[in-house]
Amino acid sequence: MSLSHTIIADLRGAPPGDLGRLLPTGLGTSAARAFLKPFHAADDELFCPGALREDVALGDFVNEQVVAWADQVGIYSGRLEKLRACGFGRFMMLAHPGALDADRLVAAAKCLVAEWAADDYYVDEVELGADPMQVGSRLANLHAVTDPAQLPRRYAADMDDHHRLQPISVAFRTAMEHLSRYASITQMGRFQHQMATLFLAWTQEADWHANRRTPPVWEYLVQRHLNNYLPPMILVDVLAGYEVPAQEFYQPLVRQAFTTAGNAAVLINDLYSGAQESENDFNLPTVLVANEGLTRHEAVLRTVEIHNELMHTFVGLATQLSATGSPMLRRFLADTWAWLGGSRQWHATSGRYHSAPSSPTSPSSPTSPSSSTSPSSARS
Numbered sequence: 273m274s275l276s277h278t279i280i281a282d283l284r285g286a287p288p289g290d291l292g293r294l295l296p297t298g299l300g301t302s303a304a305r306a307f308l309k310p311f312h313a314a315d316d317e318l319f320c321p322g323a324l325r326e327d328v329a330l331g332d333f334v335n336e337q338v339v340a341w342a343d344q345v346g347i348y349s350g351r352l353e354k355l356r357a358c359g360f361g362r363f364m365m366l367a368h369p370g371a372l373d374a375d376r377l378v379a380a381a382k383c384l385v386a387e388w389a390a391d392d393y394y395v396d397e398v399e400l401g402a403d404p405m406q407v408g409s410r411l412a413n414l415h416a417v418t419d420p421a422q423l424p425r426r427y428a429a430d431m432d433d434h435h436r437l438q439p440i441s442v443a444f445r446t447a448m449e450h451l452s453r454y455a456s457i458t459q460m461g462r463f464q465h466q467m468a469t470l471f472l473a474w475t476q477e478a479d480w481h482a483n484r485r486t487p488p489v490w491e492y493l494v495q496r497h498l499n500n501y502l503p504p505m506i507l508v509d510v511l512a513g514y515e516v517p518a519q520e521f522y523q524p525l526v527r528q529a530f531t532t533a534g535n536a537a538v539l540i541n542d543l544y545s546g547a548q549e550s551e552n553d554f555n556l557p558t559v560l561v562a563n564e565g566l567t568r569h570e571a572v573l574r575t576v577e578i579h580n581e582l583m584h585t586f587v588g589l590a591t592q593l594s595a596t597g598s599p600m601l602r603r604f605l606a607d608t609w610a611w612l613g614g615s616r617q618w619h620a621t622s623g624r625y626h627s628a629p630s631s632p633t634s635p636s637s638p639t640s641p642s643s644s645t646s647p648s649s650a651r652s
């Protein structure tokens with residue numbers, strides 16, 4: 273039975289914030305303690321769990337599969353070593369401790385890497401061809417792949433010819449084909465919706481670049497809400513082999529809880545990736561510095577504070593929903609919490625953000641100067 277297959281059912285009376293009551297049964301107490309505690313004394317400021325699973329061999333296996341696939345479809349051409357060092361397979365292993373089937377992790381890792389390739393090559397990295405003046409049309413065309421456009425016969429062949437030559441289009445098409453082996457129709461629909469939202473957010477970011485405008489903090493947060501971690505998180509139940517029914521998944525309070533978790537998770541990305549990002553890239557600390565005259569250090573601390581507020585909101589909502597929701601929903605909220613811990617661990621150790629990947633047991637702190645690493649990421 274998978275780690276998260278049995279969730280403690282009776283949450284009535286659980287104090288707000290006690291997500292430990294949502295923990296999968298079958299864990300030893302020390303594993304449970306590690307799951308609940310911030311995993312590293314140096315960044316105690318972050319209210320976030322650690323990873324529930326560490327399986328280096330599984331992470332490596334998924335990573336190798338995804339690098340081989342990237343080579344096949346043509347993304348990150350000439351940069352496969354840098355892609356390998358990102359450890360996106362390891363990310364999925366850490367974030368989905370309930371997924372015991374390696375092939376499901378590979379499917380999710382392909383989707384993740386397709387998303388990251390679009391972000392790197394179309395949106396963020398000028399030296400890889402990103403151009404704010406082309407972001408809108410590139411992403412609209414890509415949307416025709418993620419939610420297949422139905423063109424009249426006379427022009428459909430032209431569109432297909434275009435996408436055959438775009439490695440990112442091929443990456444999305446093949447990744448989604450792989451995912452569809454495991455996702456139900458409604459779970460695929462969720463994923464497609466999330467892609468549309470992501471692409472919209474990236475056009476907003478391109479607008480800031482094209483107009484050389486730094487957004488106010490609230491507008492940055494709106495963009496980061498659309499460009500949050502829901503694209504990979506939306507697969508939490510797919511990977512663990514169950515499905516939260518659509519009528520429950522889309523309940524406003526459930527959506528609020530899940531979105532808040534996705535927003536908090538993406539601030540972890542802002543904290544860990546800041547040192548790697550090009551100067552014109554936006555993250556919450558840089559936007560706070562520009563708008564509120566904070567020092568970099570103050571802006572990092574404010575970002576941690578905002579992250580923690582979101583996490584506490586998520587825990588409060590999750591506790592409330594777990595008392596009234598279906599067993600599937602309870603399990604989904606616990607798996608979401610596990611995802612947050614795995615993601616944090618990946619950010620603290622990935623070669624994408626650290627010149628020499630940190631050992632899994634000694635993650636770096638986003639608030640310490642030691643997290644400023646040399647620019648040897650897949651993007652540089």
Ligand SMILES: CC(C)=CCC/C(C)=C(\C)COP(=O)(O)OP(=O)(O)O
Nearest residue numbers: 387388391499500501503538541545
């Ligand atoms: C690529 C992906 C998983 C999309 C979801 C949104 C997201 C978390 C990102 C695009 C990553 O944000 P960012 O561009 O800041 O990431 P890097 O710092 O470039 O790694």
